[in-house]
Amino acid sequence: MRIRLEHIVKRFDDNTAVNDFSAVIESGELVTLLGPSGCGKSTMLNMLSGIIYPTEGKIYFDEDDVTFMSSEKRGIGLVFQNYALYPHMTVLENICFPLEIKKVPKAERIERAKKMAELVHVEGMLNRKPGQLSGGQQQRVAIARALVKEPRLLLLDEPLSNLDARLRIEMREEIRRIQLETGVTTIFVTHDQEEAMSISDHIILMKLGVLQQYDKPQALYDQPANCFVADFLGNPPINKVAGVVEGGKVLLGEEKLDSGIRADVPDGTRVWLSFRAESVILDNDSPLKAHVIMTSVMGKEVITSFNLAGKEVRGYMDANAELLRDQEIGIRFKKSGVFVFDYETGERYL
Ligand SMILES: Nc1ncnc2c1ncn2[C@@H]1O[C@H](COP(=O)(O)OP(=O)(O)OP(=O)(O)O)[C@@H](O)[C@H]1O
Numbered sequence: 001m002r003i004r005l006e007h008i009v010k011r012f013d014d015n016t017a018v019n020d021f022s023a024v025i026e027s028g029e030l031v032t033l034l035g036p037s038g039c040g041k042s043t044m045l046n047m048l049s050g051i052i053y054p055t056e057g058k059i060y061f062d063e064d065d066v067t068f069m070s071s072e073k074r075g076i077g078l079v080f081q082n083y084a085l086y087p088h089m090t091v092l093e094n095i096c097f098p099l100e101i102k103k104v105p106k107a108e109r110i111e112r113a114k115k116m117a118e119l120v121h122v123e124g125m126l127n128r129k130p131g132q133l134s135g136g137q138q139q140r141v142a143i144a145r146a147l148v149k150e151p152r153l154l155l156l157d158e159p160l161s162n163l164d165a166r167l168r169i170e171m172r173e174e175i176r177r178i179q180l181e182t183g184v185t186t187i188f189v190t191h192d193q194e195e196a197m198s199i200s201d202h203i204i205l206m207k208l209g210v211l212q213q214y215d216k217p218q219a220l221y222d223q224p225a226n227c228f229v230a231d232f233l234g235n236p237p238i239n240k241v242a243g244v245v246e247g248g249k250v251l252l253g254e255e256k257l258d259s260g261i262r263a264d265v266p267d268g269t270r271v272w273l274s275f276r277a278e279s280v281i282l283d284n285d286s287p288l289k290a291h292v293i294m295t296s297v298m299g300k301e302v303i304t305s306f307n308l309a310g311k312e313v314r315g316y317m318d319a320n321a322e323l324l325r326d327q328e329i330g331i332r333f334k335k336s337g338v339f340v341f342d343y344e345t346g347e348r349y350l
């Protein structure tokens, strides 16, 4: 099912939680709403589910205007952070429950629930109570229960945040597998960029209720729309050095070091030069000088932190270079992963 959001606004008293949000979510995709705490992700999801209604704007499921339709009529499946299983019911009874409400005959109920249990790999524990399951298993049951009604749309609000790190990775891959197997259009909420990057067809990155960029995961990383997007994605975080543009050249720090990067903006414009750790090249012939702070081995990679125009930044360097503390090095930048943003507004210039 295709979803169209048109100029959605949600205000709580004088607090605008979502502002002028428009997007189309294509049928069969897994789209992630990503952003820091309080940016309006759950508010957006709750408007899609019908738990709350927008202050302004329209929501369409295919051609149906569902803006003010009740939750039950929307044909959605919901999964939240806390599994919210019924503790006194068995796994099978939990998965069956939504069908019982819909008065589906018992034999069919059990057959459909068992199929769902197989899909999410809990078929071996149908007679257990939720208290006898691990967190990951409980969340599998919650997903089965959400899918058993064959919803048009699956909505997941931080479904993995109660799980430990290793289980989170396993379960996010499971969610993607289940989503691909069923083909159900899915909206997934998280504040974890890695989670979003690894499972989504598209990501919507939000800040203070406003959509910042709606793109494929790699496109958000490679072509961030603004400084906020660049800062939000990437591990290690993108490096940022303040500078000013003179004669089209980006000059860094108090000393106005020539970065070798150009930006077509008026003289005196204050900017951020932002660059990924993988975009730094060690080149002692380069006139742009920096000083080594330290080198750390991170698995198969060597990352060097260095002082560039008074700012500590990091780059992946040649592991054989044997850089010493305080050593002067020359650096230059690759073409990719290097951006220039307005210092105040975050608008992208390069
Ligand atoms: N019922 C409500 N009444 C008043 N303000 C609310 C209500 N629900 C949410 N808000 C406010 O709206 C903003 C967005 O909240 P929301 O829960 O959507 O954020 P979120 O992105 O889901 O954050 P988190 O990652 O912490 O779950 C916040 O400033 C929040 O305080």
Ligand SMILES: [Mg+2]
Binding pocket: 041, 042, 043
């Ligand atoms: Mg939330």
